[in-house]
Amino acid sequence: MEKIQGQFVDIEARDIFPAEISIRDGKIAKIERAAHNVKNYLMPGFTDAHIHIESSMLVPSEFARLAVLHGTVATVSDPHEIANVLGKEGIEFMIENGKKVPLKFHFGAPSCVPATEFETAGAELNVDDIRDLMTSPDIYYLAEVMNYPGVLAGNSEIMKKINWARYFKKPVDGHAPGLRGESAWKYAAAGISTDHECYTYEEAREKLSLGVKVIIREGSAAKNFDALINLLPQNYENMMFCSDDKHPDDLLLGHINELCARAVKEDIDVFKILKAACINPVKHYNLEVGLLQEGDAADFIVVEDLKNFKVLQTFINGEKVAENGQSFIPSVEFDKPNNFHTSIKQPEEFEVKADKKDLKVIEAVDGALITNELQQQGLIKDGKFIADVENDILKITVVNRYENAPPAVAFIKNFGLKKGAIASSVAHDSHNIIAVGTSDKALANAVNHIIENKGGICAVEDEKAKVLPLPVAGIISDKNGWETGKLYQEIDAMAKELGSTLKAPFMTLSFMALLVIPDLKLSDKGLFSGKNFEFVTP
Numbered sequence: 001m002e003k004i005q006g007q008f009v010d011i012e013a014r015d016i017f018p019a020e021i022s023i024r025d026g027k028i029a030k031i032e033r034a035a036h037n038v039k040n041y042l043m044p045g046f047t048d049a050h051i052h053i054e055s056s057m058l059v060p061s062e063f064a065r066l067a068v069l070h071g072t073v074a075t076v077s078d079p080h081e082i083a084n085v086l087g088k089e090g091i092e093f094m095i096e097n098g099k100k101v102p103l104k105f106h107f108g109a110p111s112c113v114p115a116t117e118f119e120t121a122g123a124e125l126n127v128d129d130i131r132d133l134m135t136s137p138d139i140y141y142l143a144e145v146m147n148y149p150g151v152l153a154g155n156s157e158i159m160k161k162i163n164w165a166r167y168f169k170k171p172v173d174g175h176a177p178g179l180r181g182e183s184a185w186k187y188a189a190a191g192i193s194t195d196h197e198c199y200t201y202e203e204a205r206e207k208l209s210l211g212v213k214v215i216i217r218e219g220s221a222a223k224n225f226d227a228l229i230n231l232l233p234q235n236y237e238n239m240m241f242c243s244d245d246k247h248p249d250d251l252l253l254g255h256i257n258e259l260c261a262r263a264v265k266e267d268i269d270v271f272k273i274l275k276a277a278c279i280n281p282v283k284h285y286n287l288e289v290g291l292l293q294e295g296d297a298a299d300f301i302v303v304e305d306l307k308n309f310k311v312l313q314t315f316i317n318g319e320k321v322a323e324n325g326q327s328f329i330p331s332v333e334f335d336k337p338n339n340f341h342t343s344i345k346q347p348e349e350f351e352v353k354a355d356k357k358d359l360k361v362i363e364a365v366d367g368a369l370i371t372n373e374l375q376q377q378g379l380i381k382d383g384k385f386i387a388d389v390e391n392d393i394l395k396i397t398v399v400n401r402y403e404n405a406p407p408a409v410a411f412i413k414n415f416g417l418k419k420g421a422i423a424s425s426v427a428h429d430s431h432n433i434i435a436v437g438t439s440d441k442a443l444a445n446a447v448n449h450i451i452e453n454k455g456g457i458c459a460v461e462d463e464k465a466k467v468l469p470l471p472v473a474g475i476i477s478d479k480n481g482w483e484t485g486k487l488y489q490e491i492d493a494m495a496k497e498l499g500s501t502l503k504a505p506f507m508t509l510s511f512m513a514l515l516v517i518p519d520l521k522l523s524d525k526g527l528f529s530g531k532n533f534e535f536v537t538p
Contacts, residue, residue, distance in 0.1 A: 001029060002318070005036050006302060008292075009043035011279055014271045016041070023298045026318035031294055040312060043274065044292045045073030045301045046256035049215050049240035049281040050144070050173065050196045053094065053105070054081035055426070055510075057248050057470060057477045057484055060094055064103035065329045066248075066481040068322040070255035071301040071311040074104040074289045076242075076281055078143035078173070083110040084430050085339050085473045087123030088133070093337060093473075095138045100332045102316040104299070106287050108143035108173065109133035111161050115146060115429035116515050118535065119523035120400050122339045122430070127160045134168040140285050141165065144175035144196070146429075146516045149533055151190050152183055162191050171285055177370065177517055180206060188212050193284070196242050197517075199368070204228050208235050213284060215240045216276075218259055220247040221507035223367045225259060229266055236272035240280045247507055248477075248485035249492065257309040270306050331480055336471045340425075340454040342401050342433075345447050347440040350397055352385040352409050352538075354378060359385065360527060360538050361393055362512065362520045364414040366502050369511045373520040373529070374413060385411070387438050392416055395440070398513050399433040399447055400524040401425060401474065407447075410522045410538055412436055412512065418499030420461035421446040424506055425474045428514040432524045436509060457506050459494040466491045 001024045008019035008031065020034040021042060048067075053075070056063050060077075067075070077098075082090030091107065098105035109130050114121035125133075133139045142165035145151060150158040165172050174192035176184070180203060188210040196215035198204035199222075204214045208231065216232070218225040222244060232239055241259045256277050263273045282289045290296030298318035304310040314322040321328050357380075363372040379388035387394045396412040399405075415422075421437025423446035433450050437443035442460060449458040449467050455474025458467040468487045470477055477484040488506075495505045502508050515521050518530040529536045 004042065004302070005034060005038045006040045006042040007038070009041050009274065009306070011044065011271055011274045023318045026298055028290065028292065028294050028296050028298050041303045041306055042292065043301060043303060044278040044290070045299050045314060045316070046071050046277050047074040047076065047281040047287065047289060048072060048242050048256055049076050050217070050242035050244055051075050051077055052081050052245055053077050054079070054475050055245035055247065056251050057426070057475070057488065058481050059334055059472060059476055060098035060105050061101045061332045061334065062481045063251070064101040065327045065331070066251045067255055068103060068314045068316070068329060069311065069325060069327055070257045071303065071309065071314055072103070072255045073299045073301070073314065073316050074106065074287055076141070076285050076287070077105050077107050078110060079107055080110040080113065080143055080429065081431065081475055082473050083113045083123060083125060084115065085122040085475065086337055087113070087125060088129060089337060090473060091133070093335065097334050101329050102319055102321050104287065104289055104316065106140040106285060107138060108141040109139050110143045111145045111158065112147050118515055118525060118528055119430045119513070120402055120432065120525065122402050127157055127164070130161045131164045134164050134170060139170070140287065141171040141173060144173045145192060146175035148176040148179060148187050151187050159190070166191050174212060175516070178203060185210055196244055199224050199227060199370070201227055201231065204231055208238055213238045213240065215242045216259070217242050217244045219244040220250045220504045221245060221367065221511055222369045225262060229263060229268070232263065232276060233268055233272060236275050239276045240284070241277050245507065247488060247504065248481055249489045251481065252485045257311060260309050261307065264307050336478055338454050338471060338474055340401055340451070340474050342399065342404055342451060344451060345399065345407065345444050347444040349407055350395065350409050350440040350443045354380040354383055354385045359411050360520065360536060362396065362410060362412040362522065364412060364502070364508055364512065366414065366508065369514060369517045371512070371520050378411070389418060389438050394436050394438060395443060396436045396512060396522055397434070397443055397447065398427065398522050398524045401432045405524065408522055408524050408526050410527045414502070415505065416499045416501035420459065420498045422459045422495045422498070422500070422505060422509060423447050423450050424457040424509055425450050425455040425470060426457065426510045428510055430513070431475050432513065434509055434513050457488070457491055459491050459498060461498060466494050
């Protein structure tokens with residue numbers, strides 16, 4: 001029997017006392033008050049209440065090796081990204097790979113694959129697929145119902161998916177940015193239990209009043225902590241923390257522990273913070289995670305203090321999986337399923353004929369998923385619209401990765417590139433190829449690097465290129481987290497050397513094809529208004 005001493009943090013009882021915990025057969029056998037001088041704190045591990053593991057560009061087993069360094073013992077994981085590429089095969093890949101390591105992954109059944117009918121995806125999950133997934137003990141919930149217009153309209157397919165989740169008594173996750181008033185009430189009444197997309201205090205407060213649990217999101221691109229954190233003191237029973245999308249360089253630095261530290265700096269009661277970070281996700285989603293009580297699985301962490309939450313040790317099922325910045329989870333072998341079937345592109349395929357003077361321009365917003373629509377006068381040369389680098393109106397393209405088709409081309413503002421181009425096959429939700437560039441030649445160059453590697457991210461300038469290959473489904477690296485994170489940092493740095501002023505240019509890029517988030521976005525089929533849910537003329 002292993003014994004560990006420290007200051008025991010009893011979150012539910014709002015108490016901290018010197019204690020000794022005994023671990024036997026992976027469980028907490030006993031918790032006893034004890035006289036000792038150990039100043040470290042013993043507390044339940046952190047749970048990310050909503051994350052797409054694929055956005056870390058790591059397979060679950062490699063994600064785990066980094067996450068445990070920051071005290072994460074479990075995740076609520078939506079495999080929506082890989083499902084859009086590979087369907088049920090992709091979900092099964094994530095589940096099985098996750099089982100090879102101690103971290104407790106809890107996967108959901110993606111509710112919207114494809115996310116919309118306005119883009120080309122690699123797979124489809126119909127009502128029967130969702131029913132079959134719901135019967136599995138490896139599926140814990142119905143993942144974010146982003147087709148909220150379908151819910152409001154009573155669309156039979158999406159309602160049947162929700163009803164299957166409710167039949168199997170599994171929670172239904174929401175996704176309805178900006179939805180307010182009667183529409184929000186109707187959406188919640190359909191059985192939606194959470195929303196991680198609130199981006200204003202008023203919106204989140206209204207959804208809380210409707211019985212929807214609000215998840216405070218702070219990811220690599222979408223950052224809502226500052227807008228929502230002041231709701232926590234009065235609503236801590238019904239709030240959680242998540243990262244949603246966490247790129248590998250950010251995961252090297254921290255995870256949910258960072259949000260707890262920020263909340264403490266806001267002078268919020270630490271027990272309320274930890275209720276949201278450790279307890280609420282486990283109870284809401286019925287996760288198989290211990291909460292540091294006798295008889296529970298020994299899933300807990302040792303932290304230096306309750307201000308910065310520096311993690312000294314992480315235990316899962318009684319196994320020490322991390323200590324002082326060192327992960328003890330080994331790498332495992334895994335397959336590399338993929339789905340890439342398009343050919344090399346030529347610069348002239350990205351030309352746009354100028355048959356008028358004005359353009360609809362996507363305005364990217366740093367640190368947000370939403371975009372705005374601008375009307376701008378286009379720069380014309382030889383009867384064609386070209387990138388206006390001086391005014392930061394660049395070309396953006398989405399290229400169908402699943403079959404040969406003409407690229408969709410539009411214009412975008414706020415990427416700031418002065419030369420070259422950047423491209424990625426991480427493009428929510430269907431993960432076609434997306435690129436922003438200063439010329440047709442640069443766009444073709446960047447897109448072709450992605451095609452040649454059957455997935456990846458890259459930055460190019462003339463003959464110079466940096467590429468991070470993503471051979472697993474075209475969205476995930478086959479390298480470990482440290483290698484992936486380092487190369488990602490190098491490519492991110494090159495994008496900024498090319499002039500990008502965005503904090504996370506590739507994360508922002510990945511959301512410029514996310515049609516379910518307002519307003520103006522680009523799919524492989526054309527320019528799209530997320531506000532009106534229809535294609536628009538450029």
